[in-house]
Amino acid sequence: MRTVVFDLDGTLADTSQDLLAAANACFRDLGEGDVLIPEQDAGTALRGGKAMLTLGLERLGRYDAALVDAYYPRLLEAYDAAIDTHTFLYPGAMDAVHVLLDRGYGVGICTNKPERLAEKLMQSLGVRDVFGALVGADTLPVRKPSPEPLFETARRLGGDPAKTVLIGDSVTDRETARAASVPSVLVTFGPSGEDMAALEPEALLHSYDALPDVVLRLIGQNP
Incomplete structure (x- = not known):
């Protein structure tokens, strides 16, 4: 997968x-x-x-x-x-996730937030069950930019770690994908969006509407 x-x-x-x-x-x-x-x-x-x-x-x-x-x-x-007083999901994020799931991709989260807090936040936002795996900063002995948390997320999804793409917003995510020898997509709508192009990811994402087609281009589709 x-x-x-x-x-x-x-x-x-x-x-x-x-x-x-x-x-x-x-x-x-x-x-x-x-x-x-x-x-x-x-x-x-x-x-x-x-x-x-x-x-x-x-x-x-x-x-x-x-x-x-x-x-x-x-x-x-x-x-x-007070983990969710002002926090919000970016527009279109969950619509894109559902399209990816409908197309047969495994979808998970790999974050440098402590696992317990990441789980709590995703539950609070009402979307935890949509994601097949969540790996946090302390799930493994190492964290991003080590590739191991990314590999572990893919494995927990039942996927091939070599056939994954990392969607992120930072140099840490870019370095993680590079260390894993997989493509990265960096979003431009976050606070540091103007800096993402300089990191030379395989793709920049200006809107979640475009993500399913970007993923298809970068890693193909499941059989």
């Missing part, structure tokens, strides 16, 4: 505002108020919790790697408590 594997944050859903709120909860604990700005820092949010903490502490002139590590569990706690 050929498979289509999606990143989550910034690819299937815009999670940036809830992530930024969790980081700002940490900065309030430090007595600094809301340091990160939703309109300005969404791209950093989609690179993960430690990236947000690093940016905020640098902005304050207080960067310390130990402080980032110390507050990361607090960030996850705050995020867990």
Whole structure:
């Protein structure tokens, strides 16, 4: 079986505002108020919790790697408590997923979000059951850009890891696909969309309407 594997944050859903709120909860604990700005820092949010903490502490002139590590569990706690307040699925994402399923592709998620939080978010959004597999940052001993989480997602879907395509929104996703020797499709409608062309993926995706045909071109169709 050929498979289509999606990143989550910034690819299937815009999670940036809830992530930024969790980081700002940490900065309030430090007595600094809301340091990160939703309109300005969404791209950093989609690179993960430690990236947000690093940016905020640098902005304050207080960067310390130990402080980032110390507050990361607090960030996850705050995020867990309000994981879907502002998060939304990108327009057309689930329509495209259903078309892919109708065409016989296995469809799964490979994310660097902790598995438990990814599962919780997808359940909250009401779409977890649509995806045949979900591999998170801590599902395996390694995470993206190692190719192993991508391979594992394809295997859990009953697919051939060599016949998959990764849909993502970051240099991490591009490097993961390259390490796996499979094509990548990077979306341009996220906060960092203007930077995706420079990563030279096999395809850029400007709208989910085009995804089924892009997948067909890149990996063919199932028998």
